[in-house]
Amino acid sequence: MSKHFLLYFILLIGFISCRADKVIEKKYKTKYVIVLVVDGPRYSETWGDTSHQYIPFMSNVLAPQGVIHNQFYSLGDTYTTNGHAALSTGIYQSINNSGQELPIRPSFFQHWLKQHPEDKSLAWIITSKDKLEVLSNCTEYGWKDKFRPSVDCGNAGLSTGYRHDSITQMKVMSTLQNSHPKLLLVNYREPDFSGHAGNWKGYLKGILKTDEYVHAIWQFIQNDPFYKDNTTLFVTNDHGRHLDGISNGFVSHGDNCEGCRHINLYSFGPDFKKDLVSPINRNLVDVHATILELLHIRGSFTEGNVMTELFN
Numbered sequence: 001m002s003k004h005f006l007l008y009f010i011l012l013i014g015f016i017s018c019r020a021d022k023v024i025e026k027k028y029k030t031k032y033v034i035v036l037v038v039d040g041p042r043y044s045e046t047w048g049d050t051s052h053q054y055i056p057f058m059s060n061v062l063a064p065q066g067v068i069h070n071q072f073y074s075l076g077d078t079y080t081t082n083g084h085a086a087l088s089t090g091i092y093q094s095i096n097n098s099g100q101e102l103p104i105r106p107s108f109f110q111h112w113l114k115q116h117p118e119d120k121s122l123a124w125i126i127t128s129k130d131k132l133e134v135l136s137n138c139t140e141y142g143w144k145d146k147f148r149p150s151v152d153c154g155n156a157g158l159s160t161g162y163r164h165d166s167i168t169q170m171k172v173m174s175t176l177q178n179s180h181p182k183l184l185l186v187n188y189r190e191p192d193f194s195g196h197a198g199n200w201k202g203y204l205k206g207i208l209k210t211d212e213y214v215h216a217i218w219q220f221i222q223n224d225p226f227y228k229d230n231t232t233l234f235v236t237n238d239h240g241r242h243l244d245g246i247s248n249g250f251v252s253h254g255d256n257c258e259g260c261r262h263i264n265l266y267s268f269g270p271d272f273k274k275d276l277v278s279p280i281n282r283n284l285v286d287v288h289a290t291i292l293e294l295l296h297i298r299g300s301f302t303e304g305n306v307m308t309e310l311f312n
């Protein structure tokens with residue numbers, strides 16, 4: 001075999017194997033993703049209540065335009081930081097719930113920012129609970145302190161206390177209008193906050209109020225020239241609360257009971273079906289997997305699966 005022929009042969013094999021490696025990416029209309037997390041309502045006061053009296057906007061306006069999962073769960077520890085970290089990192093980690101520990105894995109924010117250095121200031125975490133600032137970083141080698149999203153958490157960042165959801169809502173609206181984030185995660189402290197205070201009326205009011213906030217953001221997306229027809233919205237929870245008769249009922253959460261595990265998921269976007277209630281059993285990390293798919297984020301490990309049933 002001549003030297004030239006051998007060289008040609010090696011190049012040809014290289015070319016064929018490169019071609020075989022090339023994954024064909026599906027094209028999606030989604031360019032931007034917004035995840036809204038309503039902290040700690042029970043399924044029984046939201047979608048599980050057939051009157052939907054505490055989620056009128058979600059039930060009457062949003063549901064016909066998107067997909068509801070009625071078998072959606074947290075499979076991790078049913079606390080705030082755990083639920084949020086499962087969404088952002090795609091794995092269930094038993095993480096400290098008071099903001100004293102970073103997630104071990106990089107979030108979809110960090111992966112996305114690494115892939116899109118030109119969009120450095122377009123990933124945001126805006127939360128009523130200050131402790132959720134830990135979602136902006138992780139401990140993994142090569143990722144710690146790198147590719148971090150912008151944060152606006154609690155009164156003035158980690159360890160400064162929770163702020164009222166009305167302030168968070170104002171910050172979300174002004175950030176959407178002024179900074180046009182492409183990737184945004186929001187946390188509302190209600191109805192969890194009133195639940196822990198043992199305030200049943202306040203807990204129900206918290207569900208009603210966050211329903212209103214979610215609707216305002218949904219409406220903004222529908223009417224804003226930047227976000228319209230290219231934005232996917234997920235509305236979910238970090239955990240539920242104990243069923244009546246378990247421990248102190250709606251006041252607390254954190255175990256394996258159906259009330260703590262069974263939560264809500266609403267999905268809306270240009271690539272998703274409309275007016276569908278899906279009975280497929282899904283859980284928090286599947287939202288993460290679906291975001292990776294929509295935004296073509298590569299190289300991230302997740303325990304979740306893409307929710308193919310959502311797609312047109």
Ligand SMILES: [Zn+2]
Pocket residue numbers: 040080192196253
């Ligand atoms: Zn709580």
Ligand SMILES: [Zn+2]
Pocket residue numbers: 241242243246253254255256257258259260
């Ligand atoms: Zn429970």
